Amino acid sequence: MGKATGFLEYEREVPGELDPLKRINAWKEFAIPLEEEKLTIQGARCMDCGTPFCHVGRLISGMASGCPIHNLIPEWNDLVYRGSWKEALKRLHKTNNFPEFTGRVCPAPCEGACTVGKSGSPVTIKNIEKAIVDRGFQEGWITPTMPTAHTGKKVAIVGSGPAGLACADQLNKAGHDVTVYERADRIGGLLIYGIPNMKLDKGTVQRRVDLLAAEGITFITKQEIGKDITTEALRSQFDAVVLCGGATKPRDLNIEGRELNGIHQAMEFLTRSTQSLLDSELEDGKYLSVKDKDVIVIGGGDTGTDCVATAIRLECKSVIQLEIMPQLPLSRQPGNPWPEWPKVMKTDYGQQEATKLYGTDPRRYLTASKCFIGDANGNVEAIRTVEVEWSKNPQGGLIPVEIPGSEKVIPANMVLLALGFTGPEGGMLEQLGIERDERSNVKSELDHYTTNVPGVFAAGDMRRGQSLVVWAIHEGRKAAREVDCYLMGSTEL
Template sequence: MGKPTGFMEYDRENAAAVAPKERIKNFNEFHTPLSKEKQRVQAARCMNCGVPFCQAGMNIMGMTSGCPLHNLVPEWNDLLYTNNWEQAYNRLTKTNNFPEFTSRVCPALCEAACTCGHWEDPVTCKANEHGIIENAYEKGYAAAKPPRVRTGKKVAIIGSGPAGLAAADQLNKRGHSVTVFERDDRVGGLLMYGIPNMKLEKWVIDRKINIMKEEGVEFITNANVGKDIKPAKLLKEYDRVILACGAKNPRNIKAPGRDAEGIYFAVDFLKATTKSLLDSELKDNKYISAKGKKVVIIGGGDTGNDCVGTSIRHGAAGVIQLEMMPKAPDERAENNPWPEWPRVCKTDYGQEEAIAMFGSDPRIYQTTVKEFLKDKNGKLCGLKTVKLEGKKDEKTGRMQMVEVPGSESKLDCDLVLIAAGFLGTEDYIAKAFGVDLNARTNVATEAGHYKTNVENVFTAGDMHRGQSLVVWAIREGREAAREVDESLMGYSYLSVQ
């Protein structure tokens, strides 16, 4: 460990955040990283536990505890503390292809499982990861390293989100020739257009993509496989195909008045803003503007929070976020002990900004939409909402949220953003390849495997497991790459953890 008594001597210190009213003036990342010396101090707090739950990535009570990539957190914290930054980078990238992404957007499952966090504040694993990877770019450790030998095998990957990129990176390192097909105009998938710029500036993605190109990975954009490009052509030209197209069917809200003008899916709202920002600094007006509007966001998760922050940057007149479930407790409950993922109320950056701008938390709990109200011109003008309460279903014994009779009320609004999650794989790509889907409309495979029912076709990421975290997508991409490599070569030495 870095320092045996470090956790007793030093307090946790986070990267400083720009004040909410200042940071909403732009779409830039708003945290100032700690200095190298301060990061060494933070690394000294790591105890190198006998049982490091931070890297466990295991399921406890239906939730992941620790890093799904099994990042060697105690090792690289110790190396950071002893000023061995290059070796820290080597250990970090042994398990994680993209620490420049995860150190910005991951909810830090490692920190939630940190033993220090059982008693006081956890180690700043996420900030230390950020420091290690950014130093590696600065010093040249993260430069391109093309494979010395090529196998002559060709792999096509459909989708350039974190799963597709991880699979591409691994298979290219192995010496296979990899081509990634992306239907959008820019590479990155969810990372590019699903996550706002203030959480992940897009030059960070481009920097890594350029390195992957130098290493030999080919990227083809504006390539909609299944529509513009036939699967039969790919299966003929490539030895293997990996489907990593995400779970992009947004869950709808089927209430009366749904056809009103002014209702959009969150994914379309966020994508349009990022694309316009990158294309023209929002000057082309080719985005769904929230300026001057009373915005209601349906959904209390990360995507809903991103819509809050984006709407405020547009100049919304007000923002409300509807959440079906009750408010989580502010502190761990007795039935949610460490090292389980803490089911506590988190006030994220968007909600912080709404509080600063409008004086109150934008979230309204245990509430859903009963009807979308529209004016005589068919434009959205308000919502009829209803309160919900938890009741046990007599047949299944499960708790369900049901309407509270007589609790209807009205909300004025002229823009609704639906951030209610995703339902699974888009039909057209699954039908084009003929892959089977499971009951959750994800691409079906044997448990623990990535090969589909179609010969030489594999899958990974959200398309395989359903909507999930970037870190899980990277793990799936790595595991799928190993399975593809084994199918091509008869064996594989590709690491998955």
Template sequence: MGKPTGFMEYQRELPTDFLPEERILHWKEFHRPFPEEKLQIQASRCMDCGTPFCHTGRIFNGSAAGCPIHNLIPEWNDLIYHGLWQQALERLNKTNNFPEFTGRVCPAPCEGSCTLGISNPPVTIKNNELAIIEKGFAEGWMVPEPPARRTGQKVAVVGSGPSGLACADLLNRAGHSVTVFERADRVGGLLMYGIPNMKLDKSILKRRVDLMSAEGIEFVTRTEVGRNLPAEKLLIDFDAAVLCCGATKPRDLPVEGRQLKGVHFAMEFLTGNTRNLLGSTLEDDGMTVISARGKDVIVIGGGDTGTDCVGTALRHGCRSVTQFEILDKPSPVRQADNPWPEWPRVLKVDYGQEESMAVSGEDPRIFNVQTKRIVGDDNGRVKEIHTIQVEWVTGANGRKEPREIPGTEKVFPAQLVLIAMGFLGPEDQLIEKLAIARDARTNVQAEYGRYTTSVPGIFAAGDMRRGQSLVVWAIHEGRGAAREVDRFLMGETELKG
């Protein structure tokens, strides 16, 4: 423990962000640098608990508690405090394949389970993690490390999101020859097209993919297994395959007017925007880009995807943006039924809401609101949304359900509606072609910890197996699947999943 009294002497401090009204004028990441001496002070706040919960990675009462990949958080906090950055990087790389991703986009369940957080603001774990890996790249410590020997075994990984990349990384380290198939034109899955550039600059993703390529992993883009590459090739050309295709089937909104022009799934909006941005133009070409410029935008659904839609719409120059959330407004503090070390279900203001408040003076979110119908103009384009307020009551089955409140109907102008209501599970085509069994939620059926599907030699990990979840859980599953594939191929494994 670097400084036993650090948590009593210092307050939590994070880097300041660029002002919201400034950052909505560009697509760059908006966090300012943090001086090294301040990073060491923040690391000194870690209590090096006798029983730390920050790295537990357990599910309590339906929510994550601690880091699913079991980062050695107290250890590298101590090393940061003593200025031993290279040793801190070694500790971090033992458990996390991609700290530059989690340090940017993870909601930090580790901080929700920080012991200091019981009575004080928690340790800045997420920012410390990001500082370690960025210093590693800046100092030239992150160099290609191809395996010393090859096993002669070939593995296919389908999907290049966080679970696929983590799985491929560990399998390559074990000496297997790994080919990653990605149907999009660029590697990264949701890291590339599901997360906007201001949260995760795509050069950061390319930097990691280039490193993995130099270590011997082959990436094949524009190739959808089961469509333009026969699914059976996975069983013929490879000794094992891992399906990491995500849960990309969006939850729809079955209301009148859903078919109107200008009503889109959130991922259509976000993906088109990133594609356009990488093409060095922000003009709406009428084909792949959905523009919010000059429009009243309604985002239906909360969560990270909804927030990303708000931030993207503001950068397009929308006239207004409103975000509908059917659930109750969270409390600003933990409630009795949400104790530490559970993930704190409290009201948070994310970057998109902060930016909207800077522009309009108010939070874009409206809670307890349900969309009744979408109305269009004579040309079949959306012009307004009709809503009603709801309250949550206990139904006959004992579950909470929304009940409409008479007299609370309202009409909102809208020329662009974005549906950000989450995802239902993986797409059907590849699963059906391989005749793989599914679970009750339509995910690929594969036991947690084993990751084996009903087809010998085929494994599954990430959202495709567990359902929509966090990037850090996807990395955890990709690592676990790699361990089990290695065991399947070699009879035993030294990989730590």
């Protein structure tokens, strides 16, 4: 696959990016694509390793290793190296319904498991994937493909995130009549409102949604199941129902002062910003303004990074990101061997921009929040923090222990909570009588995606908990296979 000695001859090269101080004035994607010649060379680095770990997704030490949707990575690397881009696109679409999404927002566990990366720099798999599908759209190779037969069976998909869209796409291919319900005003779920525009342009999402609609899928927005449409009505109209509503219940921070004005969940901040941007280029003022404010982001994950970058574009005065965990090492440690996901220090786009703009990395590690401090009008004006160290408790688990004398008061006119999610919301699940597991997610039979209610299936974050877009696509595809088998007695999906 690729050139047998390519990994010895060529160095890893990734696309460039617009300078942080230039890109913060716009909401557009900022990667500068590699030229075709350079992409061909990167494809050549795929080393014919015999047993590729990149395309066998599994969990090792609780983290993804390899591609969860089993992309045929060595095959399309080889095809790109040989200049067969259209054939590479066919291989890519065999396993991935939406490579234009994963090629932009996936953290690339495939690269973490790349054999070349065992003793050097991994193949630039993610960038090649994005280049293949982007070229497919540019060349007009990606067009609506209608189902060859119709079964007469009707399936409802609740939720239009990556799991719901992947499930709908697969079931439509199988000839079923598919309707996707979305409570928001746009189709896409977290692809639309959970990921900022500069990371995933919403035109890219809408382009794929339009394609799915042209292929026969029906999309219904502003309809919440269990509220606008009863669960009884839904089940009576469809032969099967697939729940793909996500794990959208945010984790809160119930410390003193939580009731103060100016403290918001990260997803509210990101959603309102993107919605206002799409509706009016921010002219309607319906977003949470941080102009000239000191912003504190609590949480160190991708959502926290997105909040940092969004706050900068909304002209905040300053931004600090608090993280209770320690800083990761600069290189892979002995206790984190290949092909595990490399737990190493990464400076993402939001931190890059904050560092360039304010002169310092916004992250503060090993820092816990003690309380919020308000002014006379009930608005947050500061946060009291304390430094911590992680120590073992009597049961052998690690817990944060406060360091005496390390308390600080940091100005904060806006606080954004990016602490993850605790599971799916109620309402619809309670009306359906759906059982939940010990983590409050929808309980389903392993690898069958069935719930305790006949004819009702679940997939994505609603079933597995908060996870990656690529895992959601995996879940949607697998659930579609089980639904097809349930409806038809067998399946070719």
